[in-house]
Amino acid sequence: xxxxxxxxxxxxxxxxxxxxxxxxxxxxxxxxxxxxxxxxxxxxxxxxxxxxxxxxxxxxxxxxxxxxxxxxxxxxxxxxxxxxxxxxxxxxxxxxxxxxxxxxxxxxxxxxxxxxxxxxxxxxxxxxxxxxxxxxxxxxxxxxxxxxxxxxxxxxxxxxxxxxxxx
Numbered sequence: 001x002x003x004x005x006x007x008x009x010x011x012x013x014x015x016x017x018x019x020x021x022x023x024x025x026x027x028x029x030x031x032x033x034x035x036x037x038x039x040x041x042x043x044x045x046x047x048x049x050x051x052x053x054x055x056x057x058x059x060x061x062x063x064x065x066x067x068x069x070x071x072x073x074x075x076x077x078x079x080x081x082x083x084x085x086x087x088x089x090x091x092x093x094x095x096x097x098x099x100x101x102x103x104x105x106x107x108x109x110x111x112x113x114x115x116x117x118x119x120x121x122x123x124x125x126x127x128x129x130x131x132x133x134x135x136x137x138x139x140x141x142x143x144x145x146x147x148x149x150x151x152x153x154x155x156x157x158x159x160x161x162x163x164x165x166x167x
Contacts, residue, residue, distance in 0.1 A: 019079070023048050026079045027071060034067075039163045043071055046161050050128050051080045057158040059142050060132040063165035069094050072132040089124050093131045093141070102136035112144040120156075129156070 003011075019026035023044040027034055039062060050058050062068040073094040080090060093115075101107040123129070135142060148155040 020082075023051075023071075023076060023079050027075045030075060030078075037066075039066060040071065042161060042163065043068065046159060047072065047076050047080075047130070049159070050130065051076075053126075055159045056126070056128050057156045058128075058130045059145070059158050059160045060130065061135050061142065061161065062132075062163045064134055066163070068132050072130055076130075089127050091119055091123060091127065091129045093119070093129070093133070095133050096131075096141055097133070097136065099134075099136045102140050105139075108137065108139055108141075108144070111141050115141060115145070131158075 015025065015029050019029045024036065024041060027044070028036070043060060043062070046058055046060070049055055060068055060072060073092050077090065077092065097107060097111055131142060131145070133140070133142060137143065145156065145158060149158055
């Protein structure tokens with residue numbers, strides 16, 4: 001039994017409708033061959049919470065080659081900007097430091113200062129930030145921000161997704 005053109009059109013309309021409310025459905029609509037894993041649902045659910053305003057800060061720690069960057073830095077902005085606006089209302093920081101640079105205190109300090117006096121000051125009121133990275137050092141940007149959260153009363157409060165690598 002083959003699908004009629006009307007059936008295909010109805011299926012496409014349904015997929016488009018679902019993708020307006022569900023980031024993972026949007027990913028599948030844009031890339032039907034995308035291989036979904038359980039961590040993708042967790043990531044998409046948290047990014048959707050961010051878009052809805054349930055949180056303003058999100059850190060994502062997932063191992064390399066897990067599609068975290070394509071979902072967070074490619075699909076999510078395309079999906080969210082179609083709904084929520086644009087400009088400095090959303091900042092996505094994707095792997096801001098390499099494994100080699102993470103072991104340089106000078107590089108870490110420079111990146112931490114860039115966030116505090118650069119990016120942070122350019123956000124609009126109510127602006128949202130996503131930091132997606134592989135953790136390479138305890139005082140990398142994520143470590144710096146989490147330490148600030150615990151030690152400075154006015155620091156940003158972060159939602160954190162930690163998904164360890166599986167062998």
